Amino acid sequence: MEYNIVVALFIFLFGVSVGSFLNVLIYRIPNEISIISPPSACPNCKNRLKWYHNIPIISWIFLGGKCAFCEQKISIKYPLVELINGIIWVLLYFKIGLVWYFPFVALSFSMLLALSIIDLKYYAVPDSLNYAALIFALINPNFLISLRDAAIGALGLFLVGYFTSKLAKKDALGEADIIVAATMAALLGFPAFFIAMFISAIVAIIPSLFAKDTMIPFVPFLSIGTLITYLYKEELLNLLEVLLYGQS
Numbered sequence: 001m002e003y004n005i006v007v008a009l010f011i012f013l014f015g016v017s018v019g020s021f022l023n024v025l026i027y028r029i030p031n032e033i034s035i036i037s038p039p040s041a042c043p044n045c046k047n048r049l050k051w052y053h054n055i056p057i058i059s060w061i062f063l064g065g066k067c068a069f070c071e072q073k074i075s076i077k078y079p080l081v082e083l084i085n086g087i088i089w090v091l092l093y094f095k096i097g098l099v100w101y102f103p104f105v106a107l108s109f110s111m112l113l114a115l116s117i118i119d120l121k122y123y124a125v126p127d128s129l130n131y132a133a134l135i136f137a138l139i140n141p142n143f144l145i146s147l148r149d150a151a152i153g154a155l156g157l158f159l160v161g162y163f164t165s166k167l168a169k170k171d172a173l174g175e176a177d178i179i180v181a182a183t184m185a186a187l188l189g190f191p192a193f194f195i196a197m198f199i200s201a202i203v204a205i206i207p208s209l210f211a212k213d214t215m216i217p218f219v220p221f222l223s224i225g226t227l228i229t230y231l232y233k234e235e236l237l238n239l240l241e242v243l244l245y246g247q248s
C-alpha cells in the first residue's frame, strides 16, 4: 500500500483529537452527563479548562500530568487513549488508504476503543456507542454485503448465547455482545469474522489465568481481535487456508 507521510501525520493528529473526544465519551456516558455541555472541567476542582490545557497529549505532558489549577493528578489513561486512537487511525490508513469511507471505518474502531475502556472501567457497554460502531462499520461501498454479514454475525452469536444459556442455566451473552458481533462481521466479513473470534478468545485467556472468578470484560478482547484481523486479513486468511488444506 502506497502512503504519504504528510497525510499519515495529519491522520495521526486527527485520530489523536478524536481520541480526546473519546475521553469525554468514556467519562460522561456511563455517568449520564451530556457530551456537549458543560465544557471540559477538572473533575476535582471544577475549574473550566482553557483551550491550551486541552491539547491532546501535549497538555498532559507540559502540565506534568496534573490539573493546572488544583494540581490534582490526571490519569495517564487520558493521553494514552488519545495516542492509541491516533496509532489505530494511522494503521488503518496504511491498510486501506485515504478512501472515502476511511473516516467511517476509523470511527467504528474508535467507538470500539471507547467501548473497550468503558467495559474495563464500569463493566458496562452503552448502547449508544455500540450502535454507533455498527452504523459506522456499515458505511462502505459494499453496504448490502456488510449488512448481510452483520445480520449473520448477530444471529450466530444470539444462537450461541441462547443454547449456552439453556445448557448453563444462566445468561452467557448479553445483548451488547450481539451488537459487537454484528459490528465485527460488518467490518471483517466471513470467514475473517471467525479468525477474529478465535484471536479474541486466545487473547482473553491471558487475563483469565491471573484473575480467577472475577468478571472479565470481553469487549476489549473482541476489539483487539477485530483490529488485528482487519489489519492482517489477507495474511490470516492465507494462514487459515494452509492450516485447513495444507500447502497449495
Ligand SMILES: [Zn+2]
Pocket (backbone or CB within 6 Å): 042, 043, 044, 045, 046, 047, 067, 068, 069, 070, 071, 072
Ligand atoms: Zn483541578
